[in-house]
Amino acid sequence: MSGALLAGAGFGVGVATGDTGHGAAHGSTTADGTASPQTAATGHDEDPQLATEDGHDHSVHEGSEGTPATYDPNAAPGFGFRARDAVLPPAPAGRRHKVTLTITEKVIEVAPGVRQRAWTYNGTLPGPVLRGKVGDTFTVTLVNKGSTGHSIDFHASQVAPDRKMRTIEPGEQLTYAFTAERAGAFMYHCGSAPALHHIGNGMYGAIIIDPPNLTEVDQEFVVVQSELALGPQDGLAKLSKLYTADYDAVAFNGYAGQYRFAPLTATAGKRTRIWVLDAGPSAPSAFHVVGTVFDTVFKDGGYTVRPGDAAGGGAQVLDLAPSQGGFAEFTFAEPGEYAMVSHRFADAARGATGLFKVTS
Numbered sequence: 399m400s401g402a403l404l405a406g407a408g409f410g411v412g413v414a415t416g417d418t419g420h421g422a423a424h425g426s427t428t429a430d431g432t433a434s435p436q437t438a439a440t441g442h443d444e445d446p447q448l449a450t451e452d453g454h455d456h457s458v459h460e461g462s463e464g465t466p467a468t469y470d471p472n473a474a475p476g477f478g479f480r481a482r483d484a485v486l487p488p489a490p491a492g493r494r495h496k497v498t499l500t501i502t503e504k505v506i507e508v509a510p511g512v513r514q515r516a517w518t519y520n521g522t523l524p525g526p527v528l529r530g531k532v533g534d535t536f537t538v539t540l541v542n543k544g545s546t547g548h549s550i551d552f553h554a555s556q557v558a559p560d561r562k563m564r565t566i567e568p569g570e571q572l573t574y575a576f577t578a579e580r581a582g583a584f585m586y587h588c589g590s591a592p593a594l595h596h597i598g599n600g601m602y603g604a605i606i607i608d609p610p611n612l613t614e615v616d617q618e619f620v621v622v623q624s625e626l627a628l629g630p631q632d633g634l635a636k637l638s639k640l641y642t643a644d645y646d647a648v649a650f651n652g653y654a655g656q657y658r659f660a661p662l663t664a665t666a667g668k669r670t671r672i673w674v675l676d677a678g679p680s681a682p683s684a685f686h687v688v689g690t691v692f693d694t695v696f697k698d699g700g701y702t703v704r705p706g707d708a709a710g711g712g713a714q715v716l717d718l719a720p721s722q723g724g725f726a727e728f729t730f731a732e733p734g735e736y737a738m739v740s741h742r743f744a745d746a747a748r749g750a751t752g753l754f755k756v757t758s
């Protein structure tokens with residue numbers, strides 16, 4: 399695929415977007431826009447040619463210069479902290495969903511005392527959780543109120559990326575319609591170059607497409623895991639750290655450790671489902687709830703464990719590569735305090751932890 403074609407399509411030359419494998423022009427990027435190690439030495443934000451060719455204003459990435467903010471895993475949030483609601487409502491009625499996603503830049507607290515100037519869909523990090531059923535149509539209007547070009551790539555869609563996933567400039571909008579033909583917990587994200595920075599700076603979210611005959615449960619939650627490569631306080635995520643996956647913190651639903659400070663509540667003896675998406679951009683997740691065994695696991699499009707399985711197996715972890723998603727079901731056996739973690743413990747130590755307060 400030629401660079402000219404890519405440029406004409408609105409994607410960064412040589413900087414891959416989405417999952418389409420456009421990375422050939424410079425031979426330095428992989429399918430999701432991540433840099434190969436040899437690129438890391440310079441970094442795309444240091445490359446004026448790329449900054450010009452990909453249609454980005456080089457200056458917008460300067461917000462990640464300066465002394466990075468630091469994450470203190472022992473710090474607690476200040477007065478007024480409110481955790482993001484992790485309870486997942488059922489899919490809305492109707493088979494056609496109209497959604498407007500407005501891209502804004504917003505200073506957001508991502509860990510106790512740590513604020514970053516995030517690029518957001520609808521002002522939150524992650525963006526809103528969308529949900530529907532197999533066969534539903536989503537019509538998404540993307541409105542760019544940011545200061546640089548952005549885009550959106552729904553992994554639940556099967557569309558021509560050069561059209562639907564194209565970068566739009568500030569002040570522009572596009573409509574992205576697709577029918578969700580497959581079930582799963584899919585990622586959506588900005589694919590504008592460098593996608594690594596746009597995802598790392600907050601432009602990601604989950605779209606959940608229920609499998610047919612999804613069983614009813616009593617309580618349902620959603621957790622989106624992501625890494626934080628901190629730039630300066632109130633600045634952009636640090637692209638050079640993103641290239642080496644040298645991130646400072648790991649967040650569930652956009653804030654490191656937030657459900658330690660504001661535990662989720664659940665009831666013992668009731669069936670519980672947790673949807674998990676690993677938004678990355680680069681680290682895997684090994685999602686585990688201490689004190690439970692998953693009797694049902696649906697991972698990246700299919701069941702790997704079910705209660706009636708002849709093997710009688712249970713799962714301890716929902717393991718997800720970056721951009722994979724799924725759900726686990728289980729029952730809290732008795733009241734108590736149950737931790738959820740990424741069992742990749744270097745990440746748990748950096749914020750990938752939370753608590754359930756389980757009552758009778």
Ligand SMILES: [Cu+2]
Nearest residue numbers: 548549588596
């Ligand atoms: Cu973007």
